[in-house]
Amino acid sequence: MMKSILTQKLERIKLVLTDCDGVLTDGGVYYGVNGEELKKFDIRDGMGVERMRNFAGVDTGIITGELSPSVIKRAEKLKITELHLGVKDKPVVFKEILSRLNLKAEEVAYIGDDTNDVEVMKLAGIGVCPANAISFIKDIADIVCEAEGGKGCFRELAEMIIASHQSAKSKFTATEVIALNSGNKIGPGEPCYIIAEIGINHNGDLEIAKKLIDEAVAAKATAVKFQKRTPEICVPKDQWEIMRDTPWGRISYIDYKRKTEFGIAEYATIDQYCKKLGIDWFVSTWDVEAVDFMEHFDTPLYKLASASLTDFPLIKRILLTGKPLMLSTGMSTNKEIEDAVNLVREFDENYPLMIAHSTSAYPCKPEELNLKMIQTLGNKYPGVPIGYSGHETGLATTVAAVTLGATFVERHFTLDRAMWGSDHAASVEPQGFQRMVRDIHDVEIATGDGIKRVYESELGPMKRLRVNISPEYKEEKEKTA
Numbered sequence: 001m002m003k004s005i006l007t008q009k010l011e012r013i014k015l016v017l018t019d020c021d022g023v024l025t026d027g028g029v030y031y032g033v034n035g036e037e038l039k040k041f042d043i044r045d046g047m048g049v050e051r052m053r054n055f056a057g058v059d060t061g062i063i064t065g066e067l068s069p070s071v072i073k074r075a076e077k078l079k080i081t082e083l084h085l086g087v088k089d090k091p092v093v094f095k096e097i098l099s100r101l102n103l104k105a106e107e108v109a110y111i112g113d114d115t116n117d118v119e120v121m122k123l124a125g126i127g128v129c130p131a132n133a134i135s136f137i138k139d140i141a142d143i144v145c146e147a148e149g150g151k152g153c154f155r156e157l158a159e160m161i162i163a164s165h166q167s168a169k170s171k172f173t174a175t176e177v178i179a180l181n182s183g184n185k186i187g188p189g190e191p192c193y194i195i196a197e198i199g200i201n202h203n204g205d206l207e208i209a210k211k212l213i214d215e216a217v218a219a220k221a222t223a224v225k226f227q228k229r230t231p232e233i234c235v236p237k238d239q240w241e242i243m244r245d246t247p248w249g250r251i252s253y254i255d256y257k258r259k260t261e262f263g264i265a266e267y268a269t270i271d272q273y274c275k276k277l278g279i280d281w282f283v284s285t286w287d288v289e290a291v292d293f294m295e296h297f298d299t300p301l302y303k304l305a306s307a308s309l310t311d312f313p314l315i316k317r318i319l320l321t322g323k324p325l326m327l328s329t330g331m332s333t334n335k336e337i338e339d340a341v342n343l344v345r346e347f348d349e350n351y352p353l354m355i356a357h358s359t360s361a362y363p364c365k366p367e368e369l370n371l372k373m374i375q376t377l378g379n380k381y382p383g384v385p386i387g388y389s390g391h392e393t394g395l396a397t398t399v400a401a402v403t404l405g406a407t408f409v410e411r412h413f414t415l416d417r418a419m420w421g422s423d424h425a426a427s428v429e430p431q432g433f434q435r436m437v438r439d440i441h442d443v444e445i446a447t448g449d450g451i452k453r454v455y456e457s458e459l460g461p462m463k464r465l466r467v468n469i470s471p472e473y474k475e476e477k478e479k480t481a
Contacts, residue, residue, distance in 0.1 A: 006142065009126050010164035013058055014107040017082070017094065017120075018154060020064035020071050022113040023130060026150030039070035042150055047320045048158030049078045054322035055348065056165035061097065063090050065116065090120040111157060113137060113149050128157050166350050176383040178324050178352045180300035182280045184222060186324075186354060186408050187385040192440050193408035196221040196433060197389075199284075199423050201414045203247065204260045210273055211415060213281075215430040220437050223280035225303060225410065226270070228290040231257040247420055264296065271297050284308075288317045295321060306330030306360045306389075309340050319344065324352035326408075328389050329377075330360030341381065355381060356410065357401075358389040363426040369397055374404045391426050395436045402440050403447065411436070 021027055024045055030038040052058045061082030062075060075083045084093050098105060106125035110117070113133040121127035121140060129141040130153035138144050143160070145153035177187030186193045196216035202209035209226075216224045231254055240254040248259055262270070274281040282299040285291045286308060294302075301324040308314055309332050318325055325344065329337050337355070344351050357373040369392060378386045387408035388401035398409055412427035428436065454462070454473075462473060 006126075007164050009106070009142070010109075010161050012107055012125065013056075013109050013161050013164075014103060015059055015061060015082075015097075015101065016052065016109045016111070016154075016157065016161070017061045017063055017097070017124070018111040019113060019117055020062055020066050022133075022149040023111050024062070024071075024074070024150065024154060026148070028150075037068050037070070039066075039068050039074070040150065041070075041074050042152055042155075044152045045150075045154040046074075046078055047322070048155035049080065051320075051322040052158040052161055053079075055162045055350070058161055058165070063087050063093050063110075063120070090116065091123055094120045094123055109157065109161070111154060128153075162348075166348075176385065178354065178385060180280065180324065181298065182300045184280060184300070186387075188407060190407065191222075192402050192406065192444060193222045193387070194220075194437055194440060195223045195225050195408065195410035196413035197225045197410050197427075198413055199225070199227045200260045201412065201419070201421060201423055201427060202226075202260075202262075203419070203421055204262075206262070206266050206269060208415065209262075209266070209270060212413060213270070213273060213277065213279065215415065216413060216433070217277045217279050219430060219434040220441075221279065221413075221433065223282065223300075224274065224413070225281070226262070226267075226283045227286065227305070228283045228294055229257070229261060229286040230289040230293075231261060233287040233289060264293070267294075267297060285314070285318065288314055291317045291321065300324070301326055301354075304328060304340075306332060306358055310336055312343060315340065315343055316347070319347045319351065324354065326354040326356060326387070328356045328358045330358035330389070330391075337377075341384075354385045354387060354408065356387045356389040356408070357406075359391065362391050362423070363393045364391045366392065366394075366397060371397065371401055371404055374401060374406050378405050393426065395428070395432055395439065398436055399439045399443055402443055409440070 018024060025039045025041055028040060030040060032038050049060045059082065060080050062080060063084045064071065065087055067086045071085065082097065087093050098108065105123055108124050109126040109128055110121050110124035111128040112121050113129050114137065117137065118140065126142045127140060128143040128145065129137045130145050130147065130149035132148040143157065145156045147153040147156050177185050177190055179185050184193060198209060198212045202212060213224055235254055235257050240252060242253045243250055244253050244256050246256050270281060280300050282301050282303060283294055284303040284305045285294055286305065302318045302321065303326045304315060304318065306328040309327060309329065327340055344353050355377055357377055359368050359370060361368060374386055374388060385407040386405060388398065388406040389410040390398045391412065398411060401409055412423050413433060414424045414427035414429060417424050417427060417429060462469065
């Protein structure tokens with residue numbers, strides 16, 4: 001069956017331009033305490049901008065007569081650089097954008113809702129309007145969204161564009177590689193992505209965190225990972241007032257968990273520090289609010305801890321970010337893994353997904369590591385990069401995981417295993433981490449490509465030791481005789 005004309009048009013879109021008031025906002029007027037005009041935006045539309053950029057390679061621009069500072073702040077948050085405020089003649093701006101970006105009109109969609117959008121909608125390849133646009137706009141629009149302005153109409157168009165672009169792509173292949181926004185890649189044929197899991201081993205101390213980052217860089221790790229929780233959500237109420245001996249004295253368990261959590265200031269410092277040193281950083285998020293918090297930062301991926309594999313609201317919130325998702329599978333049945341993977345694929349069949357084999361024991365005994373599960377997961381989920389999250393005390397088994405096909409590995413990382421805290425004992429110290437990284441890269445080099453060849457270094461021993469030499473090498477032996 002031939003594709004519909006509309007689908008073909010959507011496949012060609014490379015840029016979505018939109019009016020603001022009445023499309024990205026609900027058209028209402030709000031005022032702050034100082035009388036400044038504010039705008040109410042819908043989070044779904046913001047996610048639409050990110051998803052469309054990540055999954056279809058389509059950027060967003062705003063052309064509006066508005067001058068509200070709220071629009072500027074929203075554009076900054078969504079990384080929209082094509083921002084035109086106080087516009088009197090939208091067709092002129094539209095044509096300037098086409099010329100500057102070397103785009104054709106049919107490669108641009110425009111969303112509008114009022115009479116000042118008519119002419120630019122006629123120029124665009126696809127004209128779109130929200131459900132509550134004026135009737136005249138609906139008459140000329142190619143697409144009338146079911147959602148109203150400021151209530152998801154932009155997201156609705158974004159999902160149409162994503163679906164059309166993905167239908168034009170091939171499905172996953174067995175050599176699927178996930179490209180991160182940091183420039184690193186994870187998947188077959190790429191260097192093993194090695195993660196130093198700092199977790200909460202910083203003990204709530206930013207200086208310890210920075211020392212751990214320094215040591216991870218020195219060890220040539222690819223990334224450091226932290227954990228982010230909202231203690232009031234993650235700690236069961238009946239455990240809040242249990243008293244615990246800590247470096248801060250004897251305090252309640254909820255206060256202890258608060259002490260070990262970094263806030264916006266600490267993570268802003270970590271973000272700048274990692275960028276300066278050239279190492280990736282990201283987190284395991286343990287609740288929905290933690291994802292909302294982490295969206296302040298442009299980390300390359302999200303990790304889902306084994307304990308969260310069955311937390312579908314959390315998984316769905318991460319999927320809305322559009323960032324690659326790394327699922328860890330400790331303490332999980334095959335059915336639970338399948339359910340989580342199916343949830344991701346139902347959301348988006350081509351979502352950038354990675355799966356880590358893991359056993360959630362701290363430390364884990366060698367007989368319970370079950371490293372062959374790496375191959376089992378690889379066979380079951382072709383096209384999905386498979387990795388390993390280890391909690392054992394030795395290093396050899398993590399190196400072995402790479403020989404079995406792990407495209408990324410993660411180990412807990414500490415300055416000293418004797419430090420106070422729950423995760424230090426099952427962690428790797430800096431010197432050990434350096435050896436592990438070195439051995440992993442040696443194994444990758446030594447694995448080769450499986451094609452038999454005679455190396456230059458073998459020619460000497462061949463000429464000295466072999467009686468019958470193949471014709472292609474015999475002449476060389478006679479020359480040196």
